[in-house]
Amino acid sequence: MATETPTQRLPLSGHRRTRxxxxxxxxxxxLAAVVLGLLMVALVYEVAREAWPSIQEFGASFLTGTEWxxxxxxxxxxxxxxxxxxxxxxxxxxxxxxSIAIGVFLSELAPRAIRTPVTMLVELLAAIPSVVLGLWGIxxxxxxxxxxxxxxxxxxxxxxxxxxxxxxxxxxxxxILVLTIMVVPIVASVSxxxxxxxxxxxxxxxxxxxxxxxxxxxxxxxxxxxxxLVAAVMLGFGRAIGEAIAVTQxxxxxxxxxxxxxxxxxxxxxxxxAQYAGTATHLQRASLAYLAVLLLAFSxxxxxxxxxxxxRMQRRMRGAA
Amino acid sequence: xxxxxxxxxxxxxLAIAVLAAACGSSGSSSSSSSGSPASSDKALNxxxxxxxxxxxxxxxxxxxxxxxxxxxxxxxxxxxxxxxITSRTVDFGxxxxxxxxxxxxxxxxxxxxxxxxxxxxxTYHVSGVPNKLKLTGDVLxxxxxxxxxxxxxxxxxxxxxxxxxxxxxxxxxxRSDGSGDSFVFTSYLSAVSPxxxxxxxxxxxxxxxxxQGAEKNSGVAAAVQSTDGSIGYVAVSYIAADSLDEALxxxxxxxxxxxxxxxxSAAAAAVTSIQPxxxxxxxxxxxxxxxxxxxxxxxxxxxxxxxxKAEALKKFFTYAITDGQSFGPDLGFPALPSSVVSHDKxxxxxIHS
Numbered sequence: 001m002a003t004e005t006p007t008q009r010l011p012l013s014g015h016r017r018t019r020x021x022x023x024x025x026x027x028x029x030x031l032a033a034v035v036l037g038l039l040m041v042a043l044v045y046e047v048a049r050e051a052w053p054s055i056q057e058f059g060a061s062f063l064t065g066t067e068w069x070x071x072x073x074x075x076x077x078x079x080x081x082x083x084x085x086x087x088x089x090x091x092x093x094x095x096x097x098x099s100i101a102i103g104v105f106l107s108e109l110a111p112r113a114i115r116t117p118v119t120m121l122v123e124l125l126a127a128i129p130s131v132v133l134g135l136w137g138i139x140x141x142x143x144x145x146x147x148x149x150x151x152x153x154x155x156x157x158x159x160x161x162x163x164x165x166x167x168x169x170x171x172x173x174x175x176i177l178v179l180t181i182m183v184v185p186i187v188a189s190v191s192x193x194x195x196x197x198x199x200x201x202x203x204x205x206x207x208x209x210x211x212x213x214x215x216x217x218x219x220x221x222x223x224x225x226x227x228x229l230v231a232a233v234m235l236g237f238g239r240a241i242g243e244a245i246a247v248t249q250x251x252x253x254x255x256x257x258x259x260x261x262x263x264x265x266x267x268x269x270x271x272x273x274a275q276y277a278g279t280a281t282h283l284q285r286a287s288l289a290y291l292a293v294l295l296l297a298f299s300x301x302x303x304x305x306x307x308x309x310x311x312r313m314q315r316r317m318r319g320a321a
Numbered sequence: 322x323x324x325x326x327x328x329x330x331x332x333x334x335l336a337i338a339v340l341a342a343a344c345g346s347s348g349s350s351s352s353s354s355s356g357s358p359a360s361s362d363k364a365l366n367x368x369x370x371x372x373x374x375x376x377x378x379x380x381x382x383x384x385x386x387x388x389x390x391x392x393x394x395x396x397x398x399x400x401x402x403x404x405x406i407t408s409r410t411v412d413f414g415x416x417x418x419x420x421x422x423x424x425x426x427x428x429x430x431x432x433x434x435x436x437x438x439x440x441x442x443x444t445y446h447v448s449g450v451p452n453k454l455k456l457t458g459d460v461l462x463x464x465x466x467x468x469x470x471x472x473x474x475x476x477x478x479x480x481x482x483x484x485x486x487x488x489x490x491x492x493x494x495x496r497s498d499g500s501g502d503s504f505v506f507t508s509y510l511s512a513v514s515p516x517x518x519x520x521x522x523x524x525x526x527x528x529x530x531x532x533q534g535a536e537k538n539s540g541v542a543a544a545v546q547s548t549d550g551s552i553g554y555v556a557v558s559y560i561a562a563d564s565l566d567e568a569l570x571x572x573x574x575x576x577x578x579x580x581x582x583x584x585x586s587a588a589a590a591a592v593t594s595i596q597p598x599x600x601x602x603x604x605x606x607x608x609x610x611x612x613x614x615x616x617x618x619x620x621x622x623x624x625x626x627x628x629x630k631a632e633a634l635k636k637f638f639t640y641a642i643t644d645g646q647s648f649g650p651d652l653g654f655p656a657l658p659s660s661v662v663s664h665d666k667x668x669x670x671x672i673h674s
Contacts, residue, residue: 067528068528069527069528070524070525070526070527070528071521071522071523071524071527071528072522138543138547139547142547143547146548166490166492168492168533168548169547169548170533170535170544170548171533248497248536249536252533252534252535253497253533253534253535254529254531254532254533254534255528255529255530256530256531264532264533264534266534274497274498274534274536275497275498275499275526277397277398277400277401277404277498277499278398278399278400278401278402278403278404278498278499278500278525278526279400279404279499279526280400280421280423280424280499280524280525280526281421281423281424282423282427283423284526
């Protein structure tokens with residue numbers, strides 16, 4: 001018995017080594033996934049714990065409260081939620097058509113000589129740190145827009161509600177512009193990728209049937225990538241909702257809703273960034289954490305919605321095909 | 322191309338992971354050694370008020386040669402300094418506003434030592450309007466409540482006869498972060514305007530009813546400079562540094578003193594009573610001080626009564642309130658009155674390890 005064991009082990013050793021490799025792979029990847037999961041749980045727990053005094057004090061009325069006042073120690077997030085939604089949706093309104101246009105241009109229309117450099121530029125834009133964009137917003141974009149673009153719009157379109165008022169180099173409109181610059185590269189590079197991957201026989205086919213380029217884009221390419229496009233837009237939306245630093249720099253941190261799009265406002269993320277260091281009261285700190293809880297919930301909803309829509313559109317497409 | 326982007330993406334993800342790991346480890350190490358951020362008594366770390374930062378920048382090299390102790394100071398703002406000393410990530414904090422009652426509770430046995438005398442100055446930028454416009458506290462309160470909205474308002478005109486004021490829209494600019502300057506400014510407005518006191522009040526982070534926020538003194542200075550028709554407030558040293566226009570604010574005696582070291586000293590001489598919490602509120606000094614600057618303030622060092630570095634801190638604070646004061650006047654900080662110095666010495670003596 002004792003003499004048999006070594007001879008039996010020999011052929012096994014090769015197998016065993018590969019099994020160790022498999023085990024290591026499974027262990028490392030599994031560990032990474034578990035650590036990420038734990039991190040997420042710990043993060044939510046910690047933020048919720050910090051926010052607890054405010055959740056107890058204000059409960060759901062935090063969502064509708066308009067006052068944010070460290071003197072009276074009363075906090076409400078309505079105007080901040082409003083600011084977050086307006087700036088994010090405003091940025092998407094400008095960024096999405098622009099990004100899809102860039103995607104179509106780069107995948108279909110651009111000559112090869114400019115395709116590569118422009119693609120790289122768009123991706124570089126995504127890599128600019130937001131604090132740099134914010135600084136540029138303060139020093140360059142803000143003064144320019146306030147001196148040249150806003151007075152023009154106010155003079156000619158001031159009769160439209162929310163477009164009147166006084167030009168300002170800090171405010172909602174500036175925040176929307178800065179967020180647009182952040183969202184465009186994300187949506188544009190994803191949509192370029194999507195359009196490039198549309199099977200060329202579909203494109204060629206529609207062209208062969210006499211479709212114009214525009215008809216081909218509209219009726220073949222965009223429906224083909226619909227689900228992915230929605231996911232890309234949602235990705236940009238998530239980015240815009242959560243952006244803090246650059247928005248803080250240009251939105252003008254106001255305590256109330258502005259009368260016009262040019263006036264200062266504030267968003268949830270920007271309020272956290274501006275006030276978290278140096279809160280005057282315990283409850284103020286807790287209320288900022290409450291904002292963070294709301295932001296987490298917002299991002300979760302946006303992501304889940306994106307997956308839901310993308311999945312449904314893909315299924316519908318498969319059903320159609 | 323796609324291969325390039327995916328490998329670039331991988332590099333970015335890797336870099337973020339490494340960075341996050343580094344942050345995590347530095348965070349945990351600082352929290353585990355809470356109470357003694359650096360083990361040696363040859364180094365003191367502080368953070369807080371941007372207002373006293375220029376003064377501490379003068380103290381640090383001088384104190385290093387005299388006492389062989391390195392002072393490291395992070396000008397993160399008064400509110401940030403209070404947070405830092407509350408969590409004991411630094412050896413001392415610095416704030417231009419005394420601790421609020423919540424902050425004092427959270428700081429667990431901290432004392433505040435008035436160690437510099439300074440002022441908050443109202444600044445504005447209106448093209449076509451000269452420097453040193455005169456304003457009263459009441460007009461200032463109305464401007465920051467949105468009741469006076471243009472520069473040619475009769476209330477401003479009557480204070481400045483002979484000055485040609487345009488009809489530019491007024492944009493008030495305030496600090497969006499926790500700030501000692503906000504505290505001084507709103508304390509003053511609360512003192513002179515009952516309306517302000519009941520509607521807004523005094524705080525390091527008050528809820529301004531109108532206008533736009535900017536971060537730190539530098540942010541306010543930049544916002545004021547780049548916005549025609551703006552009015553804001555900054556620490557006195559920023560006026561000269563950024564060559565901003567300053568408004569002269571009427572004091573209780575009816576005069577319009579400039580924020581000079583003599584006018585700030587006059588305010589300090591007029592207010593000698595020390596509050597139970599160790600603060601000395603200087604805003605709106607009584608009319609008996611005819612030339613006192615109305616927005617004067619003490620800046621405070623904030624330190625736990627029980628500190629592992631008590632000896633080093635005591636020596637440094639004693640230096641700051643005595644020899645260190647000689648650097649002040651050149652930077653716009655008048656020397657502390659002798660009554661405050663002797664009070665400080667008592668407080669410093671109570672610090673122990």
